Amino acid sequence: KVLVDHGVFEQALYDIKSAIKMNTESTGNGFKSGYASPVSVQSMNLSIVPGEKDLDGLMEQMQNGLVITDLMGLHAGIHFVSTQFSLQASGYKVKDGKRSEPVTLITIAGTFLDLMNHVVAIGNDMDWSYKQVVCPSVLFEKCAVSGE
Incomplete structure (x- = not known):
């Protein structure tokens, strides 16, 4: 999923609950941080595209x-x-x-x-x-x- 492309916001991340509130579809980003934790919106493998220099x-x-x-x-x-x-x-x-x-x-x-x-x-x-x-x-x- 591309969130920002060349400085332009493309999309937000949603779980089912937040997607319903925003009248859109879930992006499949609802996760629990622990067994007893509630489901919340979280990213997975999120990064900025690397440049050329170290x-x-x-x-x-x-x-x-x-x-x-x-x-x-x-x-x-x-x-x-x-x-x-x-x-x-x-x-x-x-x-x-x-x-x-x-x-x-x-x-x-x-x-x-x-x-x-x-x-x-x-x-x-x-x-x-x-x-x-x-x-x-x-x-x-x-x-x-x-x-x-």
Whole structure:
């Protein structure tokens, strides 16, 4: 199922209950996360189509910037209607296209939809081991960062 094609939203995922509410057909995406859990809409094998460069190639293209390796507070730091986010992050700086010193206790902020309008390149570094949703590295033109 293609959800987004070249930046254009194509379809949503539905289980039977959500499809009835939206007056459409189920996409077969109703799953239980555990025996006692209710059925909910979940994706399976969801990914972004990989690009051509590995992470080192993206850093070379970036020249100077920041690689985010970890985000904290995803359950509370995102407003799912407006797509605004403010999340604690850690990672490392990139200087002259090479990995530099680590950074911790920084905050990245913005709106997800605006961030998606500033994608420069997509990496090819995907790891499917034990995951249902996979995303390669993504190089963004800009994102608000605060902290040391």
